[in-house]
Amino acid sequence: MNWLKVEVLVHPEAAEVLSAAMLDLSPSGIQVDEQGRNMLITAYIPDSSFIDDARLTVQDTLLTAASQGLQTGPGLITVTSITDEDWVENYKKHFKPIRIGRFLIKPSWEAVEASPGDLVIRLDPGLAFGTGSHPTTEGCLIFLQEFMTGGETVFDLGTGSGILSIAAAKLGARRVIAIDNDPQAITVARENAEKNGVADKIEFSVADFAAISTIGADLMVANLTAPLIIDFLEDIPGKVQGLKILIASGIMVEQRAGVIRALGKAGFTVEEILTKGEWVSLVSKLV
Known part of the structure; x- marks a missing residue:
């Protein structure tokens, strides 16, 4: 199956509103990454026939956010087609174990040995x-x-x-x-x-x-x-x-x-x- 990778570069003020809209588009979840002073929000959509709907959803959400007084920043939308293999590898590339104090946050595919006192939180692909x-x-x-x-x-x-x-x-x-x-x-x-x-x-x-x-x-x-x-x-x-x-x-x-x-x-x-x-x-x- 081919997937659509939809990426939107947006100001942090509008990131939450846009993230919610993109979660509606994507059954697998979204990625949220910091890029300078902006946020890059990425969603994966399993049917390329919805490319126009995806663009319209993002554009409408950005317009609504702007009308509510939120800064939307660049609002740049990029759509590319990727394969199943690329989709899986992309998640594995982004999700590595993270230690924050006593917490060890890890995806299920990573075999990481917990240290005594660690509080392990397991999160799987698509939940970025x-x-x-x-x-x-x-x-x-x-x-x-x-x-x-x-x-x-x-x-x-x-x-x-x-x-x-x-x-x-x-x-x-x-x-x-x-x-x-x-x-x-x-x-x-x-x-x-x-x-x-x-x-x-x-x-x-x-x-x-x-x-x-x-x-x-x-x-x-x-x-x-x-x-x-x-x-x-x-x-x-x-x-x-x-x-x-x-x-x-x-x-x-x-x-x-x-x-x-x-x-x-x-x-x-x-x-x-x-x-x-x-x-x-x-x-x-x-x-």
Whole structure:
């Protein structure tokens, strides 16, 4: 079978919206890679007859994002045809074991011996969105290890591949609540949790944060974008009861000051900031 490889170079502000649209196109998942100050999002589509639909979907998503005030950046779309063999090898090229603190994140085909104390997270091909390779996910994983002591209820807003929920469960969370507005992401996240033996600790659901009433959680993690984080902040204290710690990521360096101001207005104090390249992750506590 021939596949279409659809690549879009886009500004980080529009990356999440475009990623969700491209996941609808691709049954195998997507890749998200950093390229300078932009993001390269790649999807694999198994039927070349849909090339026009794929282009239109991407173009419409970029136009919608721009109309919502998001920067779309270059918005360059490249479509190429590849074979099954090329598709598999491309995933294997991109997915290598990653160590982040105690976590060893690995694809199933890599035979890597875990060291004593390692917490192994297994992710398979096609699940590149949220593998730990991007600084935003890495920052969240580092902070989860630093601020979790075990026994917490964790709320994962925009769970994606489920990696942060799985990580929280492996760190000893009593309960994890994970939501995403993309049904396919929830399906993938649930499958990943089952592969890692923590599905019984995580409650996955398709939901928008704006639509939920109230939940109880000690710690919340939001690996989103700066505009989304700022939009949600004022509602968080009222909707997430008992919240003590908020881990926020997906923030570019030039957006950091705006997010910190918004955190202060919503009653949070920033405890720690981690910067890697152009990306910022931070931890704040509710006063």
